[in-house]
Amino acid sequence: MVEKLFWKDAYLRDFSAKVTLVNGNSVTLDRTAFYPTGGGQPHDTGIITVKGKGHNVIEVVHSGDEILHILDSVDGIAPGDEAAGHINWERRNRLMRYHTAIHMLSATVSVHYPGSKFTGGMIYEDKAHADFDCPSLNRDIASKIVEELQQRISESHPVSSKFISPEEASLMPGLVKTKPGEELTKSLSEIRIVDISDVDIQADGGTHVANTIELGKVRLSKFDNKGAHRKRIEITLEY
Numbered sequence: 001m002v003e004k005l006f007w008k009d010a011y012l013r014d015f016s017a018k019v020t021l022v023n024g025n026s027v028t029l030d031r032t033a034f035y036p037t038g039g040g041q042p043h044d045t046g047i048i049t050v051k052g053k054g055h056n057v058i059e060v061v062h063s064g065d066e067i068l069h070i071l072d073s074v075d076g077i078a079p080g081d082e083a084a085g086h087i088n089w090e091r092r093n094r095l096m097r098y099h100t101a102i103h104m105l106s107a108t109v110s111v112h113y114p115g116s117k118f119t120g121g122m123i124y125e126d127k128a129h130a131d132f133d134c135p136s137l138n139r140d141i142a143s144k145i146v147e148e149l150q151q152r153i154s155e156s157h158p159v160s161s162k163f164i165s166p167e168e169a170s171l172m173p174g175l176v177k178t179k180p181g182e183e184l185t186k187s188l189s190e191i192r193i194v195d196i197s198d199v200d201i202q203a204d205g206g207t208h209v210a211n212t213i214e215l216g217k218v219r220l221s222k223f224d225n226k227g228a229h230r231k232r233i234e235i236t237l238e239y
């Protein structure tokens, strides 16, 4: 099983590892800082250097207990080789900022609408959106919610993560926000939780910033009526 360095340190940009398998145009490593697509957060990009030659990482995906790094070429790479990984930090930093912002947005919506449900979201490098099952949410309220989100960001809340047992998790209602998440946590022996102090706590496998202040300025870039129930809030962070 691959060691997920991005869980230990979301700020790690360079790491060394050993190649465990080469298959087609993909390689697996014994440890990696490359985040694979999942939980609404897109994969990292970057470079894996083996024997002095750099290979572009064009996609990163889960495969069972392993993480596949899809490269532009695997020429000269063999199992057992030493590899040096380098993460495209500008992309990753944006993605983790947006990821953290979506948690906070979802938490802010549930303050206004305790019965609402976060039904899913998507993170990009330049925007992120979240969908809520919340019939009475409209553009004016969304605008007010994003103002509150800004306030919370500015309050400088620390963000941390840890692993807990499924038993501990079952005592924490609301830890899992989505249906697929519920199914997934049932199959795990330990559950990673991400805690934005005094704002939000949830089961989560993504990367996040260490403090909300890193999110900077946020604005409501779009409000979409996706149906009578489903409302979409899109936010943009300033760079």
Ligand SMILES: [Zn+2]
Binding pocket: 099, 100, 103, 194, 204, 205, 206, 207, 208
């Ligand atoms: Zn998260």
